[in-house]
Amino acid sequence: ETGVTQSPTHLIKTRGQQVTLRCSSQSGHNTVSWYQQALGQGPQFIFQYYREEENGRGNFPPRFSGLQFPNYSSELNVNALELDDSALYLCASSLARSYEQYFGPGTRLTVT
Amino acid sequence: SQQGEEDPQALSIQEGENATMNCSYKTSINNLQWYRQNSGRGLVHLILIRSNEREKHSGRLRVTLDTSKKSSSLLITASRAADTASYFCATVDNRDDKIIFGKGTRLHILP
Numbered sequence: 001e002t003g004v005t006q007s008p009t010h011l012i013k014t015r016g017q018q019v020t021l022r023c024s025s026q027s028g029h030n031t032v033s034w035y036q037q038a039l040g041q042g043p044q045f046i047f048q049y050y051r052e053e054e055n056g057r058g059n060f061p062p063r064f065s066g067l068q069f070p071n072y073s074s075e076l077n078v079n080a081l082e083l084d085d086s087a088l089y090l091c092a093s094s095l096a097r098s099y100e101q102y103f104g105p106g107t108r109l110t111v112t
Numbered sequence: 113s114q115q116g117e118e119d120p121q122a123l124s125i126q127e128g129e130n131a132t133m134n135c136s137y138k139t140s141i142n143n144l145q146w147y148r149q150n151s152g153r154g155l156v157h158l159i160l161i162r163s164n165e166r167e168k169h170s171g172r173l174r175v176t177l178d179t180s181k182k183s184s185s186l187l188i189t190a191s192r193a194a195d196t197a198s199y200f201c202a203t204v205d206n207r208d209d210k211i212i213f214g215k216g217t218r219l220h221i222l223p
Contacts, residue, residue: 004154033211042200042213043155056210090154099143099204099211103154 004093004104012110018079021107023091025072031055032074033101034066035090043090049074050096078109086111118201118217126222131188133217135201136181142204144177146186149198149216158186158199163206188219196221 005024013019025032031050035043045058049068063079072093078085088108092101119134135144143162147155161168161177161184168175174187188195198216205212 035213040215042202042215045210045212056208058210092155099145100157100160101155101211102157103147105154 004091004102006089006091006104006107008107009105010108010110012112013081015081015083015111017081018077019081019109021076021078021089021091021109023074023076023093023104025074025093026102029093029095029102030072031094031096032068032072033092033094034074034076035092036060036085037088037090037106039087046076081111083111085109118199118214120217121215122218122220124220124222125191127191127193129191131191131195131219131221133186133199133219135184135186135214137184137201137203137212137214138182139203140206141179142206142209144175144184145202145204145211146173146175146184147200147202147213149200150196155200191219191221193221193223195219 004026007022033048034046037043046060047057048055052068065077068074088106090106092103094101117136125131143160145160146158149155159170159175161175172189177184198218200213200216202211202213
């Protein structure tokens, strides 16, 4: 059984650019959630995908978008990057209706 | 927005001592979870307590939940150096199932 993986580990982008982060779910998990964690803060819920459909969204603007693929892997896309988007982005997978989430190691995004 | 508020923000104790951290929240919840995070990496799920439960144990962990006070506590007994980490409570809202994390307690175990 493989755990949740994320790529890349680190990323540096310039303000205004676009970024795509990737996540592979734990084997058998059909639900993926994305979180943004600023330094010294707790994770903030961005959105969740279940069976390729968005299944809940936090208080993030539309320039944060996502996809889930048939193999349950997922992407987080952020357009028009702003300096405040610098954070650790965490992906978590779970089984539907199970509240226990399994987190990946995260992608640290720096926007300059 | 962050619902859970952990207290204290930081805690340093000697190895072998017990560590207690608290979490308060604001709305009606389905369940409350505690997670551990080492050095800004991924979170590890520790324990889940449902709204109709009052206490739960897992190894050296003991979690209590008081829904009337909207608070929970996490007790780590006989602390070890490896317990040094940030601990977050996360509530699952009864209305929309969204999981909301607090800001965390940074626990440092002194040798």
